[in-house]
Amino acid sequence: MDALPSIAATLAALPQPRTKESQSPPMRIARIFAHRVELPLTEGSYNWSGGKSVSVFDSTVVGVETEDGLVGYGEVCPLGPFYLPAYAQGVRAGLQELAGHVLGYDPRELKKLNIRMDAALKGHPYVKSGIDMACWDLLGKSTGLPVCMLMGGRYGENVRLYRAISQVHPDDMAANVAQYREQGYTRFQLKVGGDPDTDIARIHAVRAILPSSHRLVADANTGWTQHEAMRVARSVHDLDVYIEQPCLTYEECLAVRRQTTHPFVLDENIDGMEMLMRARQDLAMDVVNLKISKFGGLTKAVQARDWCVSMGIAMTLEDSWGGDIVTAAIAHFAHSTPEPFRFTSTDFNSYNSVSNADGAPQRVDGHMQASVAPGLGVTPKFDVLGPKVVDVS
Secondary structure (H helix, E strand, C coil): CCCCCHHHHHHHHCCCCCCCCCCCCCEEEEEEEEEEEEECCCCCCCCEHHHHHCEEEEEEEEEEECCCCCEEEEEEEECEEEEEEEEHHHHHHHHHHHHHHHHCCCCCCCHHHHHHHHHHCCCCCCHHHHHHHHHHHHHHHCCEEEHHHCCCCCCCEEEEEEEEEEECCCHHHHHHHHHHCCCCCCCEECCCCCCCCHHHHHHHHHHHHHCCCCEEEECCCCCHHHHHHHHHHEEECCCCCCCCCCCCHHHHHHHHCCCCCCCCCEEECCCCCCCCCHHCCCCCCCCEEEEEEHHCHHHHHHHHHHHHHHHHHHEECCCCCCCCCHHHHHHHHCCCCHHEEEEECCCHHHEECCCEEECCCCECCCECCCCCEEEEECCCCCCCCCCCEEECC
């Protein structure tokens, strides 16, 4: 019988720590810049609760450049200044304030970078989102891997999408849903939160044309008072519909949640881990909407995503709005999420009449796929982007 290998031989065969000489050289942020780009809507306008409407979205494409010339890209596009505490010009002003504080940092050290951004600029998570997203793009490019692989792996062949249905007359909303069903969508988010009687008619009209396998979400975007939300919920009690963010405050939403049997989605109130954990403790939701820029970028959104998976909470994985770069980030975020917890996602680039990057995911039969190229897999169209509005080095 052969002698057993010696302990010294066994240890020698194990992978050895890299020496200082063998470690990859540091990568340093040398420049942060940004372009403004307008994204007109193909449908003309996007209407939701409280008479809010947008026809052209103001988006900011953020570039993070390293000392050796490698560039990663991100994008931030608030849904107008009246949806969340975020607005387009605030992105650019915030970048001008924040950029100088992260120069010299390694963009691959994402947690360290986020700690630095939080120390340099209190709050304003949407400002940080573009830098963080661009650094994930850089991490992927530097390793030769798509971002979804760096986030935990690719689950399934594709990501199922929902279509948001702009707030119009009930019959028109039903007609729009029928049109998008022909494009392969099986998930629909009705923009309600207006007059309760009209909203009740909207929900009934749309549910009536959908098969039972199709999901319908009535998203009030905080537009109902508590009593209005209860009235709508009771008027559609026999319909298969999810109720999303009916009221402005968390407490109002929780009161409605406790009095209805409908599956419940929270969105606007969930702006960080503290609120997410509180809502889980209160059993305030069945599904949560995680928006990348609302959390401050992909790093913190992934942290929230992974916690939700561990807690068994399904998620809508998306952002506030955006073009091709945001859509690519959503695809990687969603595709790296285990399928049982992917409630749905969206492809914002299909809503816009202007494309701001090549290589972004495209909708096929109501689904999209994350790119297999390194990083986010997109290249900005500089002939579409406006001139630089931020340039810090």
